[in-house]
Amino acid sequence: MSKESTTPDLVGLVRKQAEAANRRDLDAFTNAFAEDATIDGQAVGGFLYEGRAAINRFVEEWFDALEELHVELEEVSHLGNGVVFAVVIQDGRPVGSAGHIRQREGWVVLWARGSIARVTTYHVDEGRAAAERLAEKRA
Numbered sequence: 001m002s003k004e005s006t007t008p009d010l011v012g013l014v015r016k017q018a019e020a021a022n023r024r025d026l027d028a029f030t031n032a033f034a035e036d037a038t039i040d041g042q043a044v045g046g047f048l049y050e051g052r053a054a055i056n057r058f059v060e061e062w063f064d065a066l067e068e069l070h071v072e073l074e075e076v077s078h079l080g081n082g083v084v085f086a087v088v089i090q091d092g093r094p095v096g097s098a099g100h101i102r103q104r105e106g107w108v109v110l111w112a113r114g115s116i117a118r119v120t121t122y123h124v125d126e127g128r129a130a131a132e133r134l135a136e137k138r139a
Helices: 012-024 027-029 052-065 124-137
Strands: 033-040 046-052 066-080 085-093 101-112 115-122
Touching: 012 027, 012 066, 012 085, 012 101, 027 052, 033 052, 046 052, 052 066, 066 124, 085 124, 101 124, 115 124
Parallel strands: 033 115
Antiparallel strands: 033 046, 066 085, 085 101, 101 115
């Protein structure tokens, strides 16, 4: 069996995460995370969620806060060694509001043993640099 056939398509898996968010499919979105996974947004908003249960609550609150939500992957690439960098644009309309919010972030997604181990959110350029450093460090 070739190495290519056993290597997961991490870019495709990240795309499936965005699709699950757009469908508001909480189970599909959160089941990709390892039990001890972390979402770290301290660089952009001061939040940290540790463990799939906490991530599930966070995502559920995120979905509930928005009447409309669209997640777009402007860019997504596997940098090697289980590190994926994505430029993510979220566009949503908060519940009870006519206005929209739009944010563009750099997400560093670390995969381990077939699951998401960590998602760290940055401003785009900082995220790209962090992802490149992490991929190199894991080489």
